[in-house]
Amino acid sequence: MTGLSAAYFLSHTYNVDVLESSAEAGGLLSSSPVHDTNIERYYHHCFSGDAHLIALMDELGLTADLIWLNGSTGYFSEGRLYPLTTPFEILRYPLLTVRDKIRLALLTLRAGKYKAASYDDMTADAFILNTCGRHVYDSFFTPLLRSKFGDRRHEVSAAWLISRIAIRSDRGPQGERLGYLRHGYQSLITALSDAVRRNGGAIHTGIPARTLEKTEKGVWMVNGAPYDVVVSTVRPSILTSIGGPHLPDIPHQGAACVTMGLSRDVLKGIYWVNIKDEAPYGAVIGHTNFAPFEWYGEHIVYLASYFQDNPPAGHEERMITDFCTRFGVSREEIRWHYMTTDTASGPVYTTGYRNLIPPDEVDGCYCSGMFSSPNYPERSMEGSIVAARAVADLILSRKVRHD
Ligand SMILES: Cc1cc2nc3c(=O)[nH]c(=O)nc-3n(C[C@H](O)[C@H](O)[C@H](O)COP(=O)(O)OP(=O)(O)OC[C@H]3O[C@@H](n4cnc5c(N)ncnc54)[C@H](O)[C@@H]3O)c2cc1C
Missing domain, CATH: 3.30.70 (Alpha-Beta Plaits)
Incomplete structure (x- = not known):
């Protein structure tokens, strides 16, 4: 999403080449064909607050395909499935006390009001124990943190947790309001790729960026070919390993x-x-x-x-x-x-993560992706588009000054 979005935003001004190591475009948002449609390799939905994603879908002519559905939830414990969507189901849920439920409800209501980023140095563990107590921590949050971060869960910051709760608080009596595209998010990847090509760009799948080197004149070469501008959207350690600027790795x-x-x-x-x-x-x-x-x-x-x-x-x-x-x-x-x-x-959004976020440009090479600040403290399709827009705007503003 970051690479294709950046390519799209830049393709109005530059001749763009996208190098994608996999056989098809889309990265984490790619799909597999199932029957007559496509299904994401990893489950995806969007949120009503994803303003940039919704605007991009509109620009690409996908608005009629965006549908809003109820996302119901449940908890499975010791052989039983407990629905946990409607207020009645939540009240009836036996594994939390009434006091626990009130504390959780207050946390959910307040989540949007916390300044999440200022909790970057506090662990999620400490935050939950302070606000909700031990029983909610053990029986509600531990399974979620364990499933998401495994053994590293105790290092995760409260900033991540708060923003995660805030994102997931758009719920009515029937559950969260979540967006999905008819024919799956593959239609977004296809529409973006088509738009890049229509603007004269090329998408080279199955072609990894293997080498990056800077000439004496300060021009970055990718796989031996010189480019006016290079944008990397891969994990910083991959960029460094193929010859790009040295960046601190992000777990x-x-x-x-x-x-x-x-x-x-x-x-x-x-x-x-x-x-x-x-x-x-x-x-x-x-x-x-x-x-x-x-x-x-x-x-x-x-x-x-x-x-x-x-x-x-x-x-x-x-x-x-x-x-x-x-x-x-x-x-x-x-x-x-x-x-x-x-x-x-x-x-992995460990405490102090904010200090690891790389700038959008290092030594003349641009980088943007899941690790960039618009994806902090939680990465998303929306964050990819905002990160891509920011790096494209930076490049375009420098070009104007240069021209
Ligand atoms: C299980 C799961 C569920 C998710 N659910 C949601 C959701 O419901 N809603 C939501 O908004 N977000 C969701 N996300 C997050 C969302 O998918 C990502 O934030 C977004 O797709 C990241 O896009 P990206 O382009 O930054 O990274 P990626 O999709 O990882 O793209 C990086 C690309 O670089 C390619 N690459 C790597 N090395 C090289 C190289 N050397 N040369 C060329 N190419 C290379 C990779 O193949 C990949 O295509 C989910 C993610 C996961 C894993």
């Missing part, structure tokens, strides 16, 4: 996601189910309890997990076996499945 984590086609709904109509007990995945996402079932003709479910460094051996099989046992699903009910992994699926 990233990997994501492994199993996508399955099932013959029945095992999530009682719920979209997002958090797993409270220890499991090889942290959430089960019922995509067709969100996007209309009729688009696919079968129940599509994701098993979501994050990992440090590399996914554990046999991870896909372990996730599926656990899912079958935990949710009482037989193997025959899983019609197909595949796992997608990415070792740089997002930064």
Whole structure:
């Protein structure tokens, strides 16, 4: 998203070449074909406050395809699935006391009012313990933090947690209002790629940037070819490893996601189910309890997990076996499945993260991506577009001055 958006914003002025190492464009937002449509390799939805994303979709002619749906939630604990969407379901939920629920409700109401960035040096652990107490920490937040950050959860900053809660507070009695594109977010990737090409740019898939070197005249060369401007949207350590400017690395984590086609709904109509007990995945996402079932003709479910460094051996099989046992699903009910992994699926927002964010330009090379300030303290499609816009505006403003 960052690379394609930056290419699009610059393609009105420059002849742009996009180098993408994978076989297709889209990165974390890429999709696989399923029946007559596409399904994201990693579950995606947008939020009503994603002003830049919504404006870009409009500019690309996708507004009619953007639909707003209810995202229901639930918690799975010790063999039981508890719906946790409506006020009545929340009141009835037995694993939190009334006092816990009041504290959580107050935190949710106040989340948007906190200045999240000023909590960058406090751990999420300390913040939750201060505001909600030990029981809410153990029984509500620990499973969420464990599933998202694994062993590094105790290092995560309160800034991340607060902004995460604030983003996810746009909820009515039927759940969160979340946006999805008819035909999936692949239509956004396709529309962006087409727009870049229409403006004279080229997208080279399957071609990684292998080398970056600066000539004596100060021109950056990518794979041996000179460019007036180079924008990198890869993790800073990758940029440095191929010869780019030296940047402090930003800790990233990997994501492994199993996508399955099932013959029945095992999530009682719920979209997002958090797993409270220890499991090889942290959430089960019922995509067709969100996007209309009729688009696919079968129940599509994701098993979501994050990992440090590399996914554990046999991870896909372990996730599926656990899912079958935990949710009482037989193997025959899983019609197909595949796992997608990415070792740089997002930064780990440790305390002090703000100081690691690189500037948009270092030594004449521009860089922008999930690690940039518009994606702090949480990366998103919206953040990618804002980061791309900022770096493109910087480049264009310098060009005007230079011309
Ligand atoms: C499981 C999961 C769920 C998510 N859900 C949501 C959601 O619901 N809503 C939301 O807004 N956001 C969501 N996100 C976040 C969103 O997907 C990202 O913030 C966004 O897609 C990041 O885009 P990017 O271009 O910065 O990074 P990437 O998508 O990682 O793009 C980087 C690209 O660089 C390529 N590359 C790497 N090395 C090289 C090289 N040497 N040469 C050339 N190319 C290279 C990669 O192949 C990749 O295509 C989710 C992310 C994950 C992992």
